[in-house]
Amino acid sequence: MSTWSQAGPRSVSEHAAAVAALLPPTGTEPVALAAASGRVLAEDLTAGVALPPFDNSAMDGYAVRAADLAGASAESPVELPVAADIPAGRTDVPALAPGTVARIMTGAPVPEGADAIVPVEQTDAGPGGGLDRVRIHEAPQPGAFVRRAGEDAASGAVVLRAGTVLAAPQIGLAAAVGRAELPVRRRPHVLVLSTGSELVAPGGTLAPGQIYESNGTMLAVAVREAGATAEQLSFVPDDVERFRAVLAEKVGDGVDLVLTSGGVSAGAYEVVKDAMTGHGVEFGKVAMQPGGPQGCGRLELGGTEVATVTLPGNPVSSQVSFEVFVRPALRAAAGHPAPARPVVTARLSGTLSSPAGRRQFRRGLLDAAAGTVSEVGSTGSHLIAALARADCLIDLPADTTSVADGEQVAVWLLDAP
Amino acid sequence: MSTWSQAGPRSVSEHAAAVAALLPPTGTEPVALAAASGRVLAEDLTAGVALPPFDNSAMDGYAVRAADLAGASAESPVELPVAADIPAGRTDVPALAPGTVARIMTGAPVPEGADAIVPVEQTDAGPGGGLDRVRIHEAPQPGAFVRRAGEDAASGAVVLRAGTVLAAPQIGLAAAVGRAELPVRRRPHVLVLSTGSELVAPGGTLAPGQIYESNGTMLAVAVREAGATAEQLSFVPDDVERFRAVLAEKVGDGVDLVLTSGGVSAGAYEVVKDAMTGHGVEFGKVAMQPGGPQGCGRLELGGTEVATVTLPGNPVSSQVSFEVFVRPALRAAAGHPAPARPVVTARLSGTLSSPAGRRQFRRGLLDAAAGTVSEVGSTGSHLIAALARADCLIDLPADTTSVADGEQVAVWLLDAP
Incomplete structure (x- = not known):
């Protein structure tokens, strides 16, 4: 059933579309005003009273x-x-x-x-x-x-449109027209798993050859920062049967997405790939760097199925492919009017080379005042300390092989909403 | 003891400094990684292991x-x-x-x-x-x-500086170096009160002459959006004794700031002013619009005292003066490296006139692509529906009396962090 690996690498936008298609728009739930900050209004809000209500x-x-x-x-x-x-x-x-x-x-x-x-x-x-x-x-x-009564808003007028992201002023307005709660879009719920026998929980002691688990923590936080909710599962060893059992136990009606990291490349021990291949998830390459090996689909688990996205295990690959594929899909599903990160252009400080045929996302530091951006770290997808110093991604198109000092590049702002 | 009202109006920056002086830097508390998003790192983070830990x-x-x-x-x-x-x-x-x-x-x-x-x-x-x-x-x-072991970070190296705002990549890095929790700056805790006998809780029924309470809700949300915590007190009627009693009951070691709205202007029934004058809080005018009547100080309540800022009661005045005085002070107290809203310049669409001698903050809508900003609503400080459509404040200096179409103005971005 898998044709992706035979068809060759997908482009970034092809895979982004495949991931987005897994996450349909969420439904509506009521939320008290005090908890509505950051939520997306699900229906037009009409004023139950005029504003002001009287002269x-x-x-x-x-x-x-x-x-x-x-x-x-x-x-x-x-x-x-x-x-x-x-x-x-x-x-x-x-x-x-x-x-x-x-x-x-x-x-x-x-x-x-x-x-x-x-x-x-x-x-x-x-x-x-x-x-x-x-x-x-x-x-x-x-x-x-x-x-005058009604000079700010007439009774019955639409004062906020469906799709508005709610913050203090909009919530104040809802209170002013008498609403104690608002209908908002439900937040997608994501089950986050990272895999790898080498992983030790932070705070524990490392044996030689082991590393601290960071992807699951990072992704769960990133999911919440994207306006979704996350449950992080203790990482499971690289064991296919145990992996499927953990998933089957956890996945129910409440899970909108299973998000894994690791276990999807060409190695001999690829638990995610081994547990999901032939069960509704396709694996293949995306023409990008970092983050080439990817997978997604509707995972069949016994009688149920669940939207699943499998990210590569290198920390930088994992985080960058979350930004490129998962974050916009989660925000779009929750009705955010601007699901993607803001993109600006800046002049490159320094030079960069990039492989032909692969869209590259380099970690960058923007000097907004100067209008310049410089690379942080290098291309190594294990450079998590460098990733943590970056505030943007430098987006180099697949056909770009070099960028000269001072040339314009597109930059994704990671510290903007 | 009050000299402010005798000395004449303060400038915006004078009052901002007075408010900021009430909020000393907060202390440090540990937080689990999963809850660290948005918090400010209190100490340099050194790597307990090299990254990578081994070749x-x-x-x-x-x-x-x-x-x-x-x-x-x-x-x-x-x-x-x-x-x-x-x-x-x-x-x-x-x-x-x-x-x-x-x-x-x-x-x-x-x-x-x-x-x-x-x-x-x-x-x-x-x-x-x-x-x-x-x-x-x-x-x-x-x-x-x-x-190579240590090529991303050497063991013992500082990988994050105190003052860093934590998000997914920084939290992932902390996990990667083995930390299960991080020392972060404590969030200021704010007690939010709005006053006015005319106020009815949203969801209730209005009698003629009554309005729904919105300032308290709006300010509590705004406080949380600023990275602090808030308790919103049910608004208290315009009764001085009851007001002081409610405050005395609530204020303890855990409250960093009492934030009120309403009851500070020249009217005959000004509960906040009446309850606090002579007890450590000064009232007077700030040369701004909206938000002229302001007050702040260390409120003495029996044996204790507490930092107090009193905002005017008109909803737009209240929200704008929160933005101008309180939000940056709260963020600075919590150690945020950039406590103020980002300010950009844009060309005005339309014309504006402004009173001499008062710094005006008009509600605006920015067209970032075009580099233009236009006013939303007008100067009326009751126009809360217009406020809710704005995404920025147009900052007109005190000596500006008119701005021509196409002229550059400074714009505070309200939807940026």
Whole structure:
């Protein structure tokens, strides 16, 4: 059933499309406002109330009928009786009779009959607290300092579109229209496994020939940073039967993706490949570097199947192919309007050579102010310390064999959302 | 004790400095790698092991002595006996005797005596699994395809500097050097309160004159987005005694900042101002718009005191002054190397006028590709729906009174980290 390996290497975009096709759009779930940060709104949000809900005062001062103050000025102020006091939140506001004013606070409802607000600074603030009489020394325009009901949003208007990524201002707006929770796109759930008999959990003791497990930790964190959820499984030894058993036990309705690293190249002990070949997952080469050996498909496990992406085991290959294939697919599945990393162009500091026929992703450090990028480390896919100093990937097309100092290159920003 | 109101308005940078001075650097706490994303590393991380920890193979193939294969070519291949099989993780690797080779997998330890790796593609892969004899048809250079111990990082080397913001690659590196947890800067803890008798919790029913509470929700989310932790208190009515009692009950050693919104302007009912004046918090004006009325200080509450920042109550004023004063101070306290939002310049689409003597922050929408920015909504500080459509703040200096179409303006990016 596997035709990929016979057909020869896939391009990066071909494999990206194959991975994306494994992850359909997620459904919708409600989430409380306090937990909605970073989530994607699943439905248009309509305002249940107008914003503002009622005409209210933009200033602390006096609600007036502008006609009563037609000639008011500093030279000939108009004194009027204060008929009411309206703090914010007053729910029983009386109508304003002609020839009277009401003291009013910012945000408080403008009484019926009033058509303007005079800021307290344009009055004498009245004797004895300003609740008896007040002298006003400017003539207001009708409508002055009145915030009209609905001038920010009409009741029933769409105030946020489905697909909006929610952050503090959008969540504040949802609260302002009375919503305690919002419908958001469910986050894909990813089961992360790394394989290799050489792996020891961080904190343990290494025997000669062993290394600390880092891919599983790194990928689980990267999955969460992509807005998905992750369960990291303790790495399983390079044993096919045990590997399938661990997977079968864990995979249920709640898992959207099984993500493995290691065990997919041409070696004699390739547990992932051995456990999945003939069970719905195809393996082959992608014309890229790092990250040539890849696999994906719908893994059949007894009566069930689950979307599966198998990344190579070298740490840099693993992380770079996560960035190129998995992260955008997860974000697209969760409805993110911009699933890919932002790409900018920068001038290369130094020179680079690259193999013909393979798209290369070099680790880079961007100097945004200078508009330049330089390589960090070199092409070795084991150079994880260098990877950790990089803030971008330099994307060299498959037909590029060399880049001169100062030439423009495309750069993927890794520290942007 | 208050001299601010007598001295006249502070500049934005004066008030920012006053707020920042309230938040000293936080201490250090350990965090498990899986929870370290977004945290700031508190100490230099030194590698407990070299990376790689031992010489290992970069390819699946054969470990050889290069001298044994001096003349090998496609025309005259050299056949040698396979003395050992070295999968990754083998901990009892025998030394390689002259005149023999060892089958070896990627990442497996290079045996003592071997000085090069021949990829399997440069051999006949041997008969019967390649574990008996193998024919090699290229002469390797000494060192070929050997990853040297320590070539990525020496044991004891500093691989991450204190102050690094941790994300997947840095966390993967920490795992690779054997760390199960990392020392990170503690997140400031913020108690968020919004005040106003007019406020109703989202989900409730509004009486005439009431509005839904949104500032507390918005600020608590914004605090968490800034990398701090937040507890949002149910808003308290505009009652001074009750307000101080709620605060006194909640404030303990664990609270780094009390953050309020509302109750600080010139109105007759200003609960925050009334509850804090004379108790260590100063109130006054900042020469900015929105967000003129501000306050900050160390609030004395019985025997204790707590850093306090009081934001104005209009939603846009509250959110913008959080961005300008509180967010950078919280991030700086937590050790973030770049506490402020990134600032770019863009050409204004349209025209703007701005009052002399006040620094204005207008809500904007950036078209990064075109290099242009346009205003969203208008100056009204109640326009929360417009705020939620903005992705940046247009920063107009205090001495700017108008900006022409196409003129350059400074823009704070709100959707960047």
